[in-house]
Amino acid sequence: MVDQLNKNLQEHCALIIEELEQVIGALERLPKPTDENRRWFKGIKAEYLAQPAPARKPPAKKRKCKEPLVVTQYPEIMEIKIAKEYIGVSYDVLRRMIIEGEVPAVKKRGRWRIRKCDLDEWAKTNSVPPQKNT
Secondary structure, three states: OHHHHHHHHHHHHHHHHHHHHHHHHHHHHOOOOOHHHHHHHHHHHHHHHHOOOOOOOOOOOOOOOOOOOOOOOOOOEEOHHHHHHHHOOOHHHHHHHHHHOOOOOEEEOOEEEEEHHHHHHHHHHHOOOOOOOO
16 A cells, blocks of 8 residues: 555656656746846836825824704704604614604615604603602
């Protein structure tokens, strides 16, 4: 078994050596670089290096803290950011209520749209009456 493996290994090595000799022969037959070729390459290299570097975009300006959202008049159709202020809940709570179907809303272009009249109606049906202190 070992003799067979040695024989196979020798055959593979002989094939590899033969292929390498063919490659070396092909490389030796290639024309040698001349002074003219060297001058041409140096000219191309100089032209490339003389080109200006491509323009880079200026770095984006860092925004300072966002100003709080203050709305004095609410629009008829609102996004979650405005609607949460209108009914006094957090963004996550309002989004969960929309997904669960508690608050009617429509998703357009990847953003939830909520009608003001739907929020008013929801607030009427889900409000807790004030307790009397007796």
